[in-house]
Amino acid sequence: GAVVSQHPSWVICKSGTSVKIECRSLDFQATTMFWYRQFPKQSLMLMATSNEGSKATYEQGVEKDKFLINHASLTLSTLTVTSAHPEDSSFYICSARIRPISYNEQFFGPGTRLTVL
Amino acid sequence: RKEVEQDPGPFNVPEGATVAFNCTYSNSASQSFFWYRQDCRKEPKLLMSVYSSGNEDGRFTAQLNRASQYISLLIRDSKLSDSATYLCVIETGANNLFFGTGTRLTVIP
Numbered sequence: 001g002a003v004v005s006q007h008p009s010w011v012i013c014k015s016g017t018s019v020k021i022e023c024r025s026l027d028f029q030a031t032t033m034f035w036y037r038q039f040p041k042q043s044l045m046l047m048a049t050s051n052e053g054s055k056a057t058y059e060q061g062v063e064k065d066k067f068l069i070n071h072a073s074l075t076l077s078t079l080t081v082t083s084a085h086p087e088d089s090s091f092y093i094c095s096a097r098i099r100p101i102s103y104n105e106q107f108f109g110p111g112t113r114l115t116v117l
Numbered sequence: 118r119k120e121v122e123q124d125p126g127p128f129n130v131p132e133g134a135t136v137a138f139n140c141t142y143s144n145s146a147s148q149s150f151f152w153y154r155q156d157c158r159k160e161p162k163l164l165m166s167v168y169s170s171g172n173e174d175g176r177f178t179a180q181l182n183r184a185s186q187y188i189s190l191l192i193r194d195s196k197l198s199d200s201a202t203y204l205c206v207i208e209t210g211a212n213n214l215f216f217g218t219g220t221r222l223t224v225i226p
Binding site: 043093 | 121158159160161162163204213214216217218219
């Protein structure tokens with residue numbers, strides 16, 4: 001089946017540091033990838049939709065200048081948490097959908113656990 | 118009102134038991150419905166889609182009630198390996214997925 005990888009799987013950083021998370025589709029091309037965030041005991045919340053070759057679409061309440069998304073190729077999207085603070089500590093998960101769009105399953109990456117001290 | 122609401126759980130059931138989860142959604146225009154399974158500190162994985170006529174996959178049965186705007190998941194003959202969090206996921210458009218908070222299931226030996 002389709003595989004989505006994320007790197008790193010976990011990161012611990014100091015407050016004020018910027019952290020980049022990579023999301024790769026390993027055996028398929030993904031024109032659209034999605035970035036979610038999950039706080040403990042809460043549901044996944046969509047942060048943004050990453051479109052290859054164009055600007056990402058951010059959900060309401062998500063700061064685009066703080067969470068920079070770059071989708072430079074059909075197999076790679078990156079999320080950069082700029083000047084991370086403790087409240088940004090969360091589980092960040094990306095997902096991708098196989099084309100054509102009529103196939104509904106989204107494949108999720110293994111997630112990146114970010115801890116900001 | 119939340120887009121998706123699930124049974125609060127947790128559910129602790131003995132092996133072999135039958136357990137059912139419900140999930141209600143608020144958007145009557147919702148188009149697609151899914152149950153995902155998420156193990157602790159892991160990513161969600163698709164368990165099954167939910168079709169209008171209801172569908173079954175082994176010990177798992179999913180049903181959709183559009184009139185009452187809810188979906189359900191029934192697990193028969195529970196196994197220890199079924200222990201996980203079950204997420205109800207509703208799609209309202211091409212890329213708009215809404216996740217429930219999940220229901221935690223623990224199957225006890």
